[in-house]
Amino acid sequence: MLDKKYNFLEKEKKWQDYWQEKQIFKFDKNSKKPVYAIDTPPPTVNGKIHMGHLSSYMHIETMARHHRMKGENVFFPLGFDDNGLPTERYVEKKYNKRAFELDREKFTDMCLETTKELEKEFHALYKSAGFSCDLDNNYSSISKRSQAISQKSFIELYKKGLIYHQEAPALWCTECRTAVAQSELENQDIASTFNYIKFFIEGTNEYVTVATTRPEMLPACDCVFINPKDEKNLYLLGKKLVVPYFNFTVPVLTDELVDLEKGSGVVMCCTFGDTVDKEWQRKHNLEIKEAFNNAGRMTKLAGEFEGMKIKDARLAIIEKLKENDLLIKQEELTHAVSTHERCGTPIEIVVKKQWFIDVLSHKQELYDAGMKLNWHPETMRARYLNWVENLQWNWCISRQRYYGVPFPVWYCKHCGKVHVADESELPVNPLSKLPTVKCECGECDWEPEHDVMDTWATSSLTPQISTDLITGKGLDDTMIPMSLRPNAHDNIRVWDFYTIVKSLYHFGKLPWTDLMISGYVTSADGSKLSKKSGNNKNAPQDIIAQYSADVTRYWANNLSLGKDTCFSLESFDAGKKLANKIWNASKFVLSFLYDYTPRQIDLLPMDKWILEKYKKVFKSFAKNLDRYDICLGLGEAEKFFWDFCDDYIELVKRRLYNPDVYGEKECESAKYACYYTLLGILKMFAPFMPHITEEIYQDYYAEKENQVSIHVSGYLNLGEAKDENFVKAGDEVMQIVSGIRQFKSENKISLKTFIKDLKVSSKYKDFIKLCEVDIKAVGSINNLEVEDGDFKLEFGEIIPDAE
RNA sequence: GGGAGUUUAGCUCAGUUGGCUAGAGCAUCUGCCUUACAAGCAGAGGGUCAUAGGUUCGAGUCCUAUAACUCCCACCA
Numbered sequence: 001m002l003d004k005k006y007n008f009l010e011k012e013k014k015w016q017d018y019w020q021e022k023q024i025f026k027f028d029k030n031s032k033k034p035v036y037a038i039d040t041p042p043p044t045v046n047g048k049i050h051m052g053h054l055s056s057y058m059h060i061e062t063m064a065r066h067h068r069m070k071g072e073n074v075f076f077p078l079g080f081d082d083n084g085l086p087t088e089r090y091v092e093k094k095y096n097k098r099a100f101e102l103d104r105e106k107f108t109d110m111c112l113e114t115t116k117e118l119e120k121e122f123h124a125l126y127k128s129a130g131f132s133c134d135l136d137n138n139y140s141s142i143s144k145r146s147q148a149i150s151q152k153s154f155i156e157l158y159k160k161g162l163i164y165h166q167e168a169p170a171l172w173c174t175e176c177r178t179a180v181a182q183s184e185l186e187n188q189d190i191a192s193t194f195n196y197i198k199f200f201i202e203g204t205n206e207y208v209t210v211a212t213t214r215p216e217m218l219p220a221c222d223c224v225f226i227n228p229k230d231e232k233n234l235y236l237l238g239k240k241l242v243v244p245y246f247n248f249t250v251p252v253l254t255d256e257l258v259d260l261e262k263g264s265g266v267v268m269c270c271t272f273g274d275t276v277d278k279e280w281q282r283k284h285n286l287e288i289k290e291a292f293n294n295a296g297r298m299t300k301l302a303g304e305f306e307g308m309k310i311k312d313a314r315l316a317i318i319e320k321l322k323e324n325d326l327l328i329k330q331e332e333l334t335h336a337v338s339t340h341e342r343c344g345t346p347i348e349i350v351v352k353k354q355w356f357i358d359v360l361s362h363k364q365e366l367y368d369a370g371m372k373l374n375w376h377p378e379t380m381r382a383r384y385l386n387w388v389e390n391l392q393w394n395w396c397i398s399r400q401r402y403y404g405v406p407f408p409v410w411y412c413k414h415c416g417k418v419h420v421a422d423e424s425e426l427p428v429n430p431l432s433k434l435p436t437v438k439c440e441c442g443e444c445d446w447e448p449e450h451d452v453m454d455t456w457a458t459s460s461l462t463p464q465i466s467t468d469l470i471t472g473k474g475l476d477d478t479m480i481p482m483s484l485r486p487n488a489h490d491n492i493r494v495w496d497f498y499t500i501v502k503s504l505y506h507f508g509k510l511p512w513t514d515l516m517i518s519g520y521v522t523s524a525d526g527s528k529l530s531k532k533s534g535n536n537k538n539a540p541q542d543i544i545a546q547y548s549a550d551v552t553r554y555w556a557n558n559l560s561l562g563k564d565t566c567f568s569l570e571s572f573d574a575g576k577k578l579a580n581k582i583w584n585a586s587k588f589v590l591s592f593l594y595d596y597t598p599r600q601i602d603l604l605p606m607d608k609w610i611l612e613k614y615k616k617v618f619k620s621f622a623k624n625l626d627r628y629d630i631c632l633g634l635g636e637a638e639k640f641f642w643d644f645c646d647d648y649i650e651l652v653k654r655r656l657y658n659p660d661v662y663g664e665k666e667c668e669s670a671k672y673a674c675y676y677t678l679l680g681i682l683k684m685f686a687p688f689m690p691h692i693t694e695e696i697y698q699d700y701y702a703e704k705e706n707q708v709s710i711h712v713s714g715y716l717n718l719g720e721a722k723d724e725n726f727v728k729a730g731d732e733v734m735q736i737v738s739g740i741r742q743f744k745s746e747n748k749i750s751l752k753t754f755i756k757d758l759k760v761s762s763k764y765k766d767f768i769k770l771c772e773v774d775i776k777a778v779g780s781i782n783n784l785e786v787e788d789g790d791f792k793l794e795f796g797e798i799i800p801d802a803e
Numbered sequence: 804g805g806g807a808g809u810u811u812a813g814c815u816c817a818g819u820u821g822g823c824u825a826g827a828g829c830a831u832c833u834g835c836c837u838u839a840c841a842a843g844c845a846g847a848g849g850g851u852c853a854u855a856g857g858u859u860c861g862a863g864u865c866c867u868a869u870a871a872c873u874c875c876c877a878c879c880a
Contacts, residue, residue: 192879212880225880259880267880274879335879346879379807383875386806390876493875520874558828560817563808564873571815573842574828580842588839624819635817635827646844650837657838738845745834745846752837780837 002590002699006583008548012691016127024709025068025132027075029470035075036067037482039463039512040133041495042079042141044455045115046090049125051567052488052521054540057131058556059518059630060486064132065687066625067483069715075479077466078138080122082115084404084455085176089342090114091403100177104402111403112142125541130549130690132711137469141458142405146465147427150458151408152475153502154397155420162505163357163397165418169278170396172350173340174296174310178400179354181454182393183494186341194331196264197321199224202240202249208233209328211263213335215321216313217270218243219301220291223250225267225280227258233265243268244326245317246303253284272349275392288351294400296348310348355398355407355451359501363388369500369510376628377562380489380517387493395498397457404452406430411447412439419446460498463511477507486516489562516628519563538567550689551575557688558631578638579692582685585645586696589674592656593700596668598675604666605770607673609730610648613640614680615721621684622715637684644677647734654777662773679705680716729767732791733775736760736768739793740779749798754780757796761789 019025038060043049064076088099091111099107119140126133139146157163170179195215198207210224221243226233240249250268257276258267269280271288280286292298298305298313305313321327338347359366367388375381398407408421408428419435421428430448438444458465467479480503487495496515503511544552554575559565603611617640624633652670659667679701686693690711697710707713721727740758744751758781762768768775768786776784782799 187876187878190879194880210880214879263880269880276880336877337879382807386876390805392877489875558816566815568815570829577828577842581840584840584843586839591839620819627819629819631817632819639827645840649839650844653839741845742847748834750835750837751845752835 001594002583002587002696004587006579006692006695008550008579008691009545011695012128012130012549015691015694016130018694019132019709019711020127020135022708023136024711025074025076025134027077027134027137027470028073031073033071033073035479035483036064036072037075037467037479037484038064038077039466039482039485039499040077040079041487041491042081042139042459042462043122044086045080045082045118045122046086047118049122049540050521051538051540051543054125054129054552055521055556055559056486056488056518057126058129058553059516059561060484061129061131061553062557062630062687063484063486063516063625063628065690065711068132068711069683069686069713070622071714074132075137075467075470075482076133077469078126078133078135079462079466080115080119080138080140081455081459082119082140083111083142083458084452085178085180085342085399085401086455087111087115088401088403089176099402108403115140115142125544128541128544128549129552132690137466139462139465139469141455141465142403144427145468146458146461147405149461149465149468149475150405150453151421151426151428152423153461153464153506154453154457155408155423156475157357157505158420160505163355165353165355167351167353168356169272169281169349169351170354171338171393172294172348172352173343173345174292174294174348175343175345176340176401177294179350179352179396179398180340180347181396181456182391183456183497184341185338185347186344187336188339188344188346189334190337190346191332191334192337193318194263194333195318195321196328196330197244198326198328199241199244199266199268201236202242208236208241208266209264210266210268212268212273213333214270214273214314215317216298216302216305216310217273217291218268218317219246219298219303219305220270220272220289221246221250222269222271222281222286222289223253223284225253225255225258225269226265227256227260228254229256230258230260230265236266245320245324255280255283271351275349278349290351292348294350294352296345352400354396355453357395357397357457357501357505359395360391360393362501362504363391365504366497366500369504373500373510373512374514376514376516377560380492380515380562383489383492384496387497395454395501397454398451399454400450401452404455405458406452407449409449410435411449412441412443413445413447414443415439415441417441456494456498459495460502463499463503464506475506477503477509480507480512481510482512484514484516485512486518488518488520490520492517514628517562519559519561519565521559521567522564523567538569543572547572547576548579548691550579550691553688553690554578554634557634560631561628578641579689581645582641582682582689582692582696585641585649586678586682589649589678590696590700593671593675596671596675597704598672601665601668601672603672604669604774605726605767606648606651606730606733606774607669609727609733610644610673610677611718612721612723612727613643613730614677614716615718616727618680618684618715618717619721625687634688637681637688641681641685644681647737648673648677651734651737651774651778655774662777666773676716676718680718682710683713683715686710726767729764732762732764733768733771735791736762736775736793737778740781743793743795747798750801752780753801754782754799755795755797756799757781757783757785759785759787759794759796761787761792763788763790 068074192213200207236252298308370384410419434446471478499511621633621636655662655666655670682693765788
């Protein structure tokens with residue numbers, strides 16, 4: 001028997017423990033069932049999960065449980081992305097220490113310890129949310145196994161010539177003191193000044209005006225460009241200009257990229273103020289001058305400004321220009337500046353030897369991959385394609401950091417040749433073990449690579465890392481493509497893109513068939529929730545404790561895929577109501593079924609009608625979920641359930657209560673329909689509200705159906721709906737009931753107040769006649785007369801209630 | 804500048820390949836303690852589906868233009 005009230009705190013915990021104990025969600029290696037493999041997003045371990053992450057995981061959950069209910073062998077691993085810069089930054093903040101101030105090993109230990117703590121919290125949260133990941137199949141991106149796979153990927157791509165080591169301009173963060181990739185950039189509007197300064201023509205008193213936002217780059221000035229079509233400035237060609245204040249001369253060159261409209265049409269080129277400078281340096285083979293170092297401090301080149309921070313030097317230099325009458329005017333402006341997403345520091349371009357994965361020469365293949373994948377929602381395809389089209393940098397995978405997967409690489413100190421590790425020795429830390437083989441040059445003196453890999457160089461291998469848990473084959477494509485890659489839209493250009501790159505480069509295959517892209521949950525003011533910013537008032541664990549995991553899941557699954565939504569507690573009320581209703585309706589229906597075992601009998605029309613309706617609804621429900629139209633599927637199940645309660649149960653409850661008045665057979669017919677309709681409904685709700693449905697199922701159905709859990713019991717498929725007319729006729733009966741209710745409401749009388757006569761006109765006369773008893777019972781009608789015709793109700797006298 | 808999304812009831816949002824009278828929750832109003840549920844039930848009011856054109860027998864849905872808001876990318880001289 002079900003409790004009078006459903007205590008979710010107690011029950012949810014109970015079933016979570018039960019599922020774990022019975023290993024309900026374990027992937028079955030030996031099964032012949034179709035595999036549904038999910039490339040679970042391993043959360044970056046750098047803080048707390050918020051409602052946005054949680055909602056995204058709840059979408060995944062629904063799909064995992066849906067496919068399990070369809071009888072598929074669901075592979076739903078659990079992962080953590082716990083290496084790399086995000087974690088380092090988190091640890092640096094937590095201990096208020098910079099990594100480069102600490103011993104490398106000590107810092108790594110601090111990272112490992114911190115991630116362990118955080119992962120425990122994540123685990124607890126996952127469990128309390130009722131996640132059905134396979135706890136035995138979990139991975140972490142810093143584990144030895146992941147490192148080995150990641151290093152093997154590096155070696156393979158290096159040998160294929162897709163990875164190269166080169167001294168080339170790379171995006172650089174002076175705060176984190178490392179190279180970063182294009183995908184780690186963020187735009188920020190930053191207030192600045194446009195400075196018009198004087199470049200004197202050598203040996204004259206004439207000057208040209210050059211506008212710049214970065215006067216601190218003057219010491220690194222290589223030349224000045226004009227547009228070859230810019231007639232008013234052509235006279236400058238062949239002349240030398242004096243760099244103001246720093247007093248060295250530079251040539252005047254021409255290039256089509258110079259914008260005639262902007263500033264004075266005369267541009268200074270430095271190494272490197274922006275991406276155009278980078279282009280010009282390459283194209284015109286200009287000298288590379290470093291005005292600042294890796295930590296963002298001015299170099300010797302800057303003379304008296306040496307040691308100053310970039311920003312301070314800018315102001316100091318402007319002051320000097322002013323003092324020396326070299327500054328003509330200043331204009332305030334706000335412009336978008338590329339900053340590092342982890343710390344918000346403006347990104348510089350710095351030349352240093354870095355490891356790159358070539359993506360620019362494979363743009364077309366990468367684009368085609370985006371065309372072949374199934375995106376849910378479809379509009380997200382455009383975001384991917386847009387990103388690929390706009391790629392400008394090869395993927396820089398080396399980071400001048402500490403906590404990450406090391407490169408399996410040493411350099412010969414004599415000839416500089418690269419030596420990569422043998423695959424048999426992976427994972428390897430080049431710092432702790434030098435090769436014993438001789439270099440081709442004959443020497444045996446190796447320098448280990450100190451850099452570590454970008455965190456994405458490893459997490460782009462989650463399909464391989466996770467399926468390795470099953471196959472044990474490491475970097476392998478046996479289970480590739482997986483069925484689903486789920487993530488939020490911010491990760492399309494990062495995780496999705498890089499995973500596609502790796503899968504194509506290694507196997508020439510797509511990593512998955514489908515992508516499910518969630519939107520953001522924003523706070524009430526529309527700002528994005530993030531682990532970094534503090535707008536995290538509604539912590540997931542608090543919400544779950546207050547509303548239950550089931551209700552939270554209901555909320556999440558009502559969000560449209562790919563769409564950003566404001567977080568609001570109001571929307572939890574509907575879920576609360578639904579859970580309450582499921583409980584009460586089940587309690588009521590089951591109270592008639594405890595001594596009942598279903599057997600095939602002839603059903604009364606309305607009992608057949610509800611089963612026919614179920615067939616129709618279920619078919620469409622399953623179709624919607626198969627298409628990742630989660631909220632449509634849920635909505636359908638919900639609508640059907642509510643109709644089942646308010647219409648069907650109301651209609652037959654007198655038959656259930658009083659078999660002596662309405663007949664044993666009539667009662668059994670209702671029981672049969674109730675048994676299967678409720679079962680079907682519970683199963684449809686099971687992916688969304690796994691706990692409450694399990695509690696009800698275990699109370700009654702588990703034994704009857706001989707199943708260990710509703711979640712592996714399969715959907716109730718009663719076959720095709722046959723007779724459309726039959727459904728329509730039943731609907732017309734419900735319309736009569738509805739008409740009776742409306743009549744009573746308008747007359748402000750109780751629903752149980754009797755009406756003497758009701759005359760019904762309908763084209764389903766015969767069907768309605770068969771339902772006479774039900775209609776009279778639910779409507780408290782004494783006499784019912786039915787005739788052929790267009791739908792019409794005529795009410796007779798109201799019989800006052802007896803005192 | 805390139806790309807995408809959004810605009811539907813007072814509020815938050817559904818609305819699938821175009822198809823009966825555009826739906827739900829919340830809020831408002833009316834009635835009902837009906838042998839599951841008052842955290843309930845029954846009913847009512849509330850919409851020129853952003854605007855203007857077009858295609859079609861038929862448009863919230865498709866096309867064109869416009870407006871407002873949001874996001875992604877580029878723009879750093």
